[in-house]
Each structure stands twice: as C-alpha cells, then as structure tokens.
Amino acid sequence: MNDEAPAWTCPTCHRAVVSEYCPGCGERRLRPRDLTLRGLLAQMAQSITNLDARLLRTARSIVRHPGELTVRYLQGPRKPYIGPIAFFLLANVLFVAMEALTDSNVFATHLASHLRTQPWSGWIAPFVADRVAELHTTMEAFAPKFDKAVAEHAKSLVALMVLPFALVAALVYRGARRPFVAHVAYSLHFHAFMLLSLCVLLGVLAVDVWFGGAGLASRVFDNALALVHLVVCGLWLYLASGPVYGARGARRVVRALAMAFGAMLTFLGYRFVLLWITLYAT
Ligand SMILES: [Zn+2]
Known part of the structure; x- marks a missing residue:
C-alpha cells in the first residue's frame, strides 16, 4: 500500500x-473502494464482527481466566478487549433484560423486609412513618409503590457497588502495592462477572419455570441458586487474586474469603442506600 x-x-x-x-x-x-457502496457495506460488516469478536473474547476471558482481563488492562493490550466500564455496562444491560424476561428482582428488597429482617430494621420505622405522613398516604398504599420503585433502582444502580468494593480490595491487598485504578478495574470485572453469573442463573430459573417448576417462589430452589451464586463468585475472587495481586498459598485463601465477605458487605450497603434513595424519591 x-x-x-x-x-x-x-x-x-x-x-x-x-x-x-x-x-x-x-x-x-x-482508498478508492471506500467510496463505493460495497466499501460502505464491508466497513459496516467489519465493525460489527470486530465488536462481536471483542465482546466474545472479553466475555470468554472473564469467565474462563478470572483476573486475566484486569492484568491485560493494566499491562497494555487493551485493543482486543472491551474496556472494563463498557463491559460492565453491557453486562448490566443484559442483566436488566434477563430480569425483565424472567420477571424477577434479584437485588430488590421489599419495604416489609426492610422493616423486619434487615440489620437496620430496628430503627428505620420512624423514618418510614415520617415519610408516609409527609406524603399524606398510608403504609398500605405506600408499600407497593416503594417495592416497585426499589426494584427499578436495584437493577439500574448496580454501579454504586463498584467503588466501595474497589476500596475493600485496596484494603485487603494493600501489600501488593497496585495503583488504585487496578482495584477499580478489578471491581468492574468482578461485578461484570457477577451479573453474567446471575444472567445464567436466571436462565436456569426460566427453564425451570418453563418445565412447570415454581422458580424463585420455591424456597429450596431460591436458596440453592443463591448458594451456587455465592460459591461461583467466591471462587472467581480466589482465582483472580493470583494473577492480579500475586496472592499465593494460605494467605490467598484468607484474602479471597475477606473479599467475599467484603462483597457481601458492599451488597448490604447497596441495599441500605437503595432504601434511602427509594424512600425519598418515591
Ligand atoms: Zn490525522
């Protein structure tokens, strides 16, 4: 040329x-052929297959080689993959679609549960009562509105968990001396993986319902899926900690457990923040 x-x-x-x-x-x-109709179509086909190939490569890497994407992101080869933020957002879009398709609300916590079964249940009742009075409504009328709104917020605000979890990683792996952006990329990749894992579980759920099962309404099935999800995410955190933080041996297990605990705390915090957002935006 x-x-x-x-x-x-x-x-x-x-x-x-x-x-x-x-x-x-x-x-x-x-080039001369760029100015032909054929050139235009070829360009379109190329950009679609290019995106497809990058998307597949990114998804495959995140599932089969936990941590590899984060390492690649930090070391430089970024072109073959979709960046951490874009990939996280795509996973979030897929998750929202899967939730709509299966009519489920994995992250949503109903008002009744906030008032009875959460760690903060003991002291939030007056705030909820104040808000209900402020809106000149009744608890019976407010609860379904809250539940509907919290379900919407829960699936669209997953990104709120990314930064707190990155802080947990920075704390747990402070000895590895990685720049803060490494923890953020790690957190984005973890949350993207978590959402993909949930998409697969929701798919299993859809198949179960399709064949006449009770789906999430079945307590046993619900618990079994939650357990599988927890184990899968914990395993991912353990496997990823090797390449990303150079963790080894017994410390690797202990730190991975700390991260899994951190993920649960982050989720609990997310639930708590959603409560206030929904309470004052409903
Ligand atoms: Zn130029």
Missing part, C-alpha cells in the same frame, strides 16, 4: 503521513 502512494495528507488533522493510519488521530488513508 505504501509503495503505491508513499505520502498522503490526513484529511482530519492535516499532517503529512506515510503510514497506513495517521499516527496523530488514527484516520485511515482513503
């Missing part, structure tokens, strides 16, 4: 260029 036309002027940033792509802005040299 370079032999045909040794130099060209980049039409975007106006610098003289000799390579196939402009080193300043990445613009590609215009």
Whole structure:
C-alpha cells in the first residue's frame, strides 16, 4: 500500500503521513473502494464482527481466566478487549433484560423486609412513618409503590457497588502495592462477572419455570441458586487474586474469603442506600 502512494495528507488533522493510519488521530488513508457502496457495506460488516469478536473474547476471558482481563488492562493490550466500564455496562444491560424476561428482582428488597429482617430494621420505622405522613398516604398504599420503585433502582444502580468494593480490595491487598485504578478495574470485572453469573442463573430459573417448576417462589430452589451464586463468585475472587495481586498459598485463601465477605458487605450497603434513595424519591 505504501509503495503505491508513499505520502498522503490526513484529511482530519492535516499532517503529512506515510503510514497506513495517521499516527496523530488514527484516520485511515482513503482508498478508492471506500467510496463505493460495497466499501460502505464491508466497513459496516467489519465493525460489527470486530465488536462481536471483542465482546466474545472479553466475555470468554472473564469467565474462563478470572483476573486475566484486569492484568491485560493494566499491562497494555487493551485493543482486543472491551474496556472494563463498557463491559460492565453491557453486562448490566443484559442483566436488566434477563430480569425483565424472567420477571424477577434479584437485588430488590421489599419495604416489609426492610422493616423486619434487615440489620437496620430496628430503627428505620420512624423514618418510614415520617415519610408516609409527609406524603399524606398510608403504609398500605405506600408499600407497593416503594417495592416497585426499589426494584427499578436495584437493577439500574448496580454501579454504586463498584467503588466501595474497589476500596475493600485496596484494603485487603494493600501489600501488593497496585495503583488504585487496578482495584477499580478489578471491581468492574468482578461485578461484570457477577451479573453474567446471575444472567445464567436466571436462565436456569426460566427453564425451570418453563418445565412447570415454581422458580424463585420455591424456597429450596431460591436458596440453592443463591448458594451456587455465592460459591461461583467466591471462587472467581480466589482465582483472580493470583494473577492480579500475586496472592499465593494460605494467605490467598484468607484474602479471597475477606473479599467475599467484603462483597457481601458492599451488597448490604447497596441495599441500605437503595432504601434511602427509594424512600425519598418515591
Ligand atoms: Zn490525522
């Protein structure tokens, strides 16, 4: 290509260029076939397959080689993959779709549960009563509205867990001396994996309901899925800690357990924050 036309002027940033792509802005040299309809279609097909390939590669890496993506992100080869934030958002979109498809609310906590079975149940009743009075409504009328709103917030605000979990990682692996962004990338990858794992479990649930099962309404099934999810996520945290933080031996197990505990605390905190957001936005 370079032999045909040794130099060209980049039409975007106006610098003289000799390579196939402009080193300043990445613009590609215009070729005759770019100006044909065929060229347009080829370009579209290429960008779709390129995105497809990156998406598949990213998803495969996160499932089969926990931690590898984070390491790659930190070491430099980013082009073949989808970045941590974009991938997390895609996983979140998929999760919202799966929840809609299976009519489930994995992260939502109903008002009744907030008032009775959560660690804060003992002291939030006056706040809820105040809010109900402020809205000139009754508890009976407010509860279903709250439950509906909390379900919406729960699936769209998962990103709120990313930063607190990164702080937990920074604390647990402070000896590894990684830059803070490493913990954030690690947290984004973990949450993306967690959402994908939930998507698979929701798929199992859909199949169960399809074949006449009771789905999440069945207490045993609900608990079994929650346990599988916990074990899978714990295992991911353990496996990922090797490549990302160089963790080894008994300490690796202890720290992975600390991270799993941190994930549960983060989730509890998320539930608590959702309570206040929903209480004052409903
Ligand atoms: Zn340029």
